[in-house]
Amino acid sequence: MPEISYREAVSSALREALNDDLRVFLVGEDIGPYGGAYAVTKGFTEEFGPDRIKDSPLSESAFVGAGVGAAMGGLRPIVELMTINFSMLAMDQIINHAAKVRYMSGGQLSAPMIIRTVTGGGAQVAATHSQNFEGWFATVPGMKVVVPSTPYDVLGLFRSCREEADPVMFVEHILLYSSRGEVPEGTYKVPLGESDVKRKGSHLTIVSYSRMVLLALDAARKLSQEGIEVEVIDLRCLRPLDMEPVLESVRKTHRALIVEEVWKTGGFGAEVAAQIQEHAFDYLDGPVARVAGAEVPMPYSRPLERAAIPDSDVIAHAVKSSIMG
Amino acid sequence: MVKVPMTAKETLEAPQLLELYRQMMLIRVFEEECARQYMQGNIHGFLHLYIGEEAIAVGSISTLRDQDYVVTHYRDHGHALAKGIDSKSAMAELFGKATGCSRGKGGSMHLFDTSKNFMGGYAIVAGQMPVAAGLALAAKSKGEDRLVICYLGDGALNEGEFHESMNLASIWKLPVIYFCENNLYGMGAPVWDTLALADNIYKLAESYNMPGMRLNGMDVLEVREVTQEASEHVRSGKGPIFLEAQTYRFRGHSIADPAEYRHGIEVEDWLEKDPIVTFKRKLLDEGRASEQELSDIDGAVMKEIEEAAKFADDSPFPEIDTLFEDVYADQPVPSNSGRLTE
Ligand SMILES: Cc1ncc(C[n+]2csc(CCOP(=O)(O)OP(=O)(O)O)c2C)c(N)n1
Ligand SMILES: [Mg+2]
Numbered sequence: 001m002p003e004i005s006y007r008e009a010v011s012s013a014l015r016e017a018l019n020d021d022l023r024v025f026l027v028g029e030d031i032g033p034y035g036g037a038y039a040v041t042k043g044f045t046e047e048f049g050p051d052r053i054k055d056s057p058l059s060e061s062a063f064v065g066a067g068v069g070a071a072m073g074g075l076r077p078i079v080e081l082m083t084i085n086f087s088m089l090a091m092d093q094i095i096n097h098a099a100k101v102r103y104m105s106g107g108q109l110s111a112p113m114i115i116r117t118v119t120g121g122g123a124q125v126a127a128t129h130s131q132n133f134e135g136w137f138a139t140v141p142g143m144k145v146v147v148p149s150t151p152y153d154v155l156g157l158f159r160s161c162r163e164e165a166d167p168v169m170f171v172e173h174i175l176l177y178s179s180r181g182e183v184p185e186g187t188y189k190v191p192l193g194e195s196d197v198k199r200k201g202s203h204l205t206i207v208s209y210s211r212m213v214l215l216a217l218d219a220a221r222k223l224s225q226e227g228i229e230v231e232v233i234d235l236r237c238l239r240p241l242d243m244e245p246v247l248e249s250v251r252k253t254h255r256a257l258i259v260e261e262v263w264k265t266g267g268f269g270a271e272v273a274a275q276i277q278e279h280a281f282d283y284l285d286g287p288v289a290r291v292a293g294a295e296v297p298m299p300y301s302r303p304l305e306r307a308a309i310p311d312s313d314v315i316a317h318a319v320k321s322s323i324m325g
Numbered sequence: 326m327v328k329v330p331m332t333a334k335e336t337l338e339a340p341q342l343l344e345l346y347r348q349m350m351l352i353r354v355f356e357e358e359c360a361r362q363y364m365q366g367n368i369h370g371f372l373h374l375y376i377g378e379e380a381i382a383v384g385s386i387s388t389l390r391d392q393d394y395v396v397t398h399y400r401d402h403g404h405a406l407a408k409g410i411d412s413k414s415a416m417a418e419l420f421g422k423a424t425g426c427s428r429g430k431g432g433s434m435h436l437f438d439t440s441k442n443f444m445g446g447y448a449i450v451a452g453q454m455p456v457a458a459g460l461a462l463a464a465k466s467k468g469e470d471r472l473v474i475c476y477l478g479d480g481a482l483n484e485g486e487f488h489e490s491m492n493l494a495s496i497w498k499l500p501v502i503y504f505c506e507n508n509l510y511g512m513g514a515p516v517w518d519t520l521a522l523a524d525n526i527y528k529l530a531e532s533y534n535m536p537g538m539r540l541n542g543m544d545v546l547e548v549r550e551v552t553q554e555a556s557e558h559v560r561s562g563k564g565p566i567f568l569e570a571q572t573y574r575f576r577g578h579s580i581a582d583p584a585e586y587r588h589g590i591e592v593e594d595w596l597e598k599d600p601i602v603t604f605k606r607k608l609l610d611e612g613r614a615s616e617q618e619l620s621d622i623d624g625a626v627m628k629e630i631e632e633a634a635k636f637a638d639d640s641p642f643p644e645i646d647t648l649f650e651d652v653y654a655d656q657p658v659p660s661n662s663g664r665l666t667e
Contacts, residue, residue, distance in 0.1 A: 294649070302369060
């Protein structure tokens with residue numbers, strides 16, 4: 001199987017969409033000749049022309065909202081919000097229009113669009129530029145939220161997003177673009193709402209998503225040398241959320257640890273923890289544990305930022321505390 | 326009222342002229358040092374250099390008084406230094422050190438020093454504009470004798486917050502100068518592709534019943550003069566004013582950007598207008614300064630920046646405990662019995 005980077009996976013997913021479907025166009029800030037802030041759309045303008053690769057002014061609310069209208073009008077917009085931090089300037093269009101137009105119109109209208117954006121900290125770009133809002137969007141009925149951790153999932157999930165009749169937030173992680181992974185030839189798909197067991201284990205279940213999955217796997221490898229076998233489940237989608245593999249795993253391991261990068265208070269992991277106790281309470285040998293980002297605006301300084309974001313040692317430590325009780 | 330001033334008329338004494346030169350040079354050398362330190366791995370994250378635009382910060386801020394507030398965007402080193410932030414504490418901030426002006430928490434894009442009434446660099450495009458309006462509202466409500474100057478890029482003109490702030494400042498007659506640094510690009514996007522009014526940005530002000538003026542942002546004396554005039558308007562209680570300085574950033578959008586989207590000829594043309602080189606030539610040609618005086622200044626500036634880098638390097642990183650400091654105040658705010666001022 002060929003190995004490609006996460007960035008290449010996003011790029012090829014977009015290329016496929018543009019090649020397969022003339023209704024598809026891309027819009028966003030500096031996605032044209034500049035090639036995108038994370039170089040995902042390099043060369044796209046030459047390949048597809050400026051009508052399909054639309055550079056937008058710095059007007060998040062306007063171009064996301066225009067995406068909603070274009071989707072209602074029969075096009076298939078793929079909108080790029082340069083980072084999830086700037087989604088706040090487009091919040092009204094995403095939440096009040098994209099996510100609700102089907103319901104409010106009694107099913108007459110819909111906004112089948114993909115909003116791609118970039119989440120995460122760790123790049124030392126400080127408080128305004130290092131946030132994880134994907135969980136917010138997942139609280140909104142009408143929205144779907146995809147959070148891939150590997151190139152394989154990026155391609156497979158994106159193909160499924162294109163078949164969605166409703167809006168999807170496709171959330172990439174800033175530190176994953178150069179990560180690599182195997183991807184089979186052919187147009188396989190990963191359906192939305194299927195959590196994935198990324199590693200088998202019997203002592204504890206880690207539930208995670210996006211970049212933290214890779215750190216959880218790191219921790220699991222280290223722990224394995226000490227005889228602790230951790231099962232790692234990647235949610236891949238926050239909405240629709242597939243809890244079945246999580247519950248099945250917890251019924252087997254009797255312990256759960258949720259790992260996420262966002263602030264713990266109201267983080268998406270709180271929802272996962274609640275559902276575990278709702279549906280698998282009798283199987284638990286201890287409380288559902290959580291590892292999450294420090295409850296502070298992200299600091300710039302390197303040692304402070306490192307202390308604010310969970311790493312594999314912190315995860316491994318939490319696994320042990322959970323098992324030792 | 327729309328005015329396009331053509332020439333600078335103000336007459337300054339030699340020491341004042343040399344001080345303008347020194348400040349521009351300080352910013353230039355500071356940022357060249359930043360670029361070097363970035364390559365050496367001492368500065369991380371985003372680093373947006375102001376090189377080429379120094380005449381704007383220096384020309385405009387040199388007309389302000391200490392109590393006037395400066396609010397700006399993420400390309401903030403120039404404004405910070407011009408407002409008097411110590412080059413040591415600015416450099417230390419970029420190094421992420423405890424001695425930095427934001428205690429290592431803000432980094433390049435979020436410099437703050439309230440002791441200098443430098444009210445911050447804000448990194449969400451146009452996000453500083455409503456904040457500037459609010460600071461102006463506070464000053465006006467409290468009867469304080471100060472104005473706010475708020476810098477923004479040409480890219481900010483496309484955000485709703487620009488238009489909302491312009492209107493609000495106008496109807497509330499707030500003492501604020503909105504100062505657009507039109508360097509022709511927002512990241513890789515040229516103004517002529519993104520702005521409906523690209524050739525006449527200063528005329529946007531008309532829609533908000535606010536005066537707008539255009540000026541040459543490469544000429545420190547012209548910047549001074551126009552800002553002077555703008556301040557008089559604002560200080561006299563007539564409400565806000567909008568300035569458009571035409572300028573160019575000599576480097577990429579950030580240190581990571583090779584700026585391949587700009588044509589060589591365009592860049593060459595603007596490099597010719599280097600605000601420091603042209604000002605230096607003017608001072609020499611007009612006999613306002615000697616080679617010796619200027620090179621003494623260069624030497625002093627280089628020494629200052631060398632010391633700033635050393636200070637930053639020698640300073641400690643913040644203690645990990647400080648991670649949780651300043652999320653909230655330590656103590657509640659005591660009542661001031663309802664008085665408007667402390
Ligand atoms: C709301 C928002 N959208 C996008 C960005 C990313 N971004 C940072 S600076 C910038 C370009 C801004 O250009 P301009 O306002 O002209 O200022 P300049 O960098 O030229 O000084 C962009 C797109 C951001 N910080 N905030
Ligand atoms: Mg600009």
